[in-house]
Amino acid sequence: MAKAKEEFGEVSSLEDELSCPICLCLYRNPVSLSCGHSFCKECIQRALGVQQQSKASYSCPMCKIQLGPILELQKNFQLCSIVETFLATTSKGEEGKSYPEERKEMVPCDFCLDQPQPAVKTCLTCGWSLCQAHLNKHNAKDSQKDHVLVEAGAGHSVEERKCQEHGRLLECFCKDEREYICMLCSFEGSHKGHSIITLKEAHDKELGVLSYTMKQMQENKSAIANALEELQKSENQLKTNTKTVTSQLVKMFEEIRAEINQKEQQILSDIQYIEKKQLSAITKLKKKMEQKRDEATQHLQSLQKMREQPDDFLFLKEFKLAQDRIENQNFKVGKMEIFVVKLDPARIKRCRSLMCEYMSQLDLLMREVPI
Structure with missing residues (x-):
């Protein structure tokens, strides 16, 4: 206990x-x-x-x-x-x-007058639904012991359990037509000569088929449940893989962008440095050229005045001094090699070719994924 x-x-x-x-x-x-x-x-x-x-x-x-x-x-x-x-x-x-939506509707007892009690059985022979108390009285009569009793509410109505041709209870089963029939149907009418068995025999036979069907359905249900679990695993794995691949690609493209931006800044900075350096050299050279230009202008003005000197002695003396000053100065124009920034078309073509090849490699990453 x-x-x-x-x-x-x-x-x-x-x-x-x-x-x-x-x-x-x-x-x-x-x-x-x-x-x-x-x-x-x-x-x-x-x-x-x-x-x-x-x-x-x-x-x-x-x-x-x-x-x-x-x-x-x-x-x-x-x-x-x-x-x-x-x-x-x-x-x-x-x-x-039972759950709230699965509870069967209460079938009232046909013999209770004041407060009908729930019926527990329905007598198909009498056509009455009986509570437990009236069922005991019903079964106590010898003449009613052989009546067919079913659960109350089962089969919807008594008329469904009666033969429409003879009005008798459907107590037999025609194996040839697979139909419920009464005893008279087995002796006369369209079922005469057919293979007839009782409802009990048909129940026992179909119960075996039911057990086999339930077994098959249980196996099918288990197989479907396993398939659903596998699909759920596949879904979870797909989400995980997608998240991982997305993270990897985002990181890779961020690195590519960072390297390209760094290389861009470096090249542009080098070009600006070269420009600044050459501009500084040009500025210095321009100052020297301007100084030589001013000195040459002064000498020209001095020589111009000498042409007007009437005194031969003074002219020769002044001209000799002017020549010495001119010879001691360098009025030659120096050439400066300017580095002009320009891009080699062949190298540009090569860079673009490498970029196309790199983009093709990125496309191959997606070709590996079935769409």
């Missing part, structure tokens, strides 16, 4: 762990938020809908962490599988744990 209580407590504790914090029922289509908490997909959508209507920012109902303006509800395949396994291995799972 103590062991049974202990096992029941463990099952109850596990059930609590596998229950949605919002509806307090076992998870249905569980999804996870970015904070790690899980909920039924429909429950969390309703909760987030209320937050949206109140114009509040999205937040987890459990930890109140802000979720951001864009939500991504990831299906929790592992939790979904655990819940299904739990339902399949517990009595509650075998009986089918």
Whole structure:
């Protein structure tokens, strides 16, 4: 007895762990938020809908962490599988744990007058739905012991379980036509001479087919779940790889731009240095030329005055002194080699060719990625 209580407590504790914090029922289509908490997909959508209507920012109902303006509800395949396994291995799972939207409508007892009680069975022979008390009275009569009883509400209506041709209960199954028939249909009418079995035999036979079908569907479901997990892994891997490659390319292009900018600054700086150096030399040379020009002008003016000297002795004396001064000075014009900055067309063509080759190598990076 103590062991049974202990096992029941463990099952109850596990059930609590596998229950949605919002509806307090076992998870249905569980999804996870970015904070790690899980909920039924429909429950969390309703909760987030209320937050949206109140114009509040999205937040987890459990930890109140802000979720951001864009939500991504990831299906929790592992939790979904655990819940299904739990339902399949517990009595509650075998009986089918009901949820608010899955509860069957209450069928009232046809014999309760003042306060109708929920019917537990429907007698197909009598056509009445019976509560437990009236069912006991019904079964107590010997004449009604062979009546066919079904769960209340099962099969929608009694008329669906009766033969439209003879008005009798559908108690047999035609294997040839795969139709429900009554006893009279097997002796007369379109089913005469067909292979006829009872509904019980048809049930037992189809139950085996059902078990095989369930097994196949379980395998299909497991295969789909595995495929979804693989797709999720592929999606995560793709995002990770894309992020890594993007980071690598951004870094590479930043390095290329930095090197190009540095080389541009260096070349332009060298050109400006050469220009400045040559301009300084030209300025110095211009000053010397201007000084020589002024001195030559003075000598010309002095010689011009000598031409007007009437005294021969003084003319010869002054001219001799002027000649000595002129010979002691250098009036030759010096040539300066100017370095004109220009680009070699062949080198420009070569640089452009290398740039095109480099761009082609960058294009090859993307060709390796399937589009």
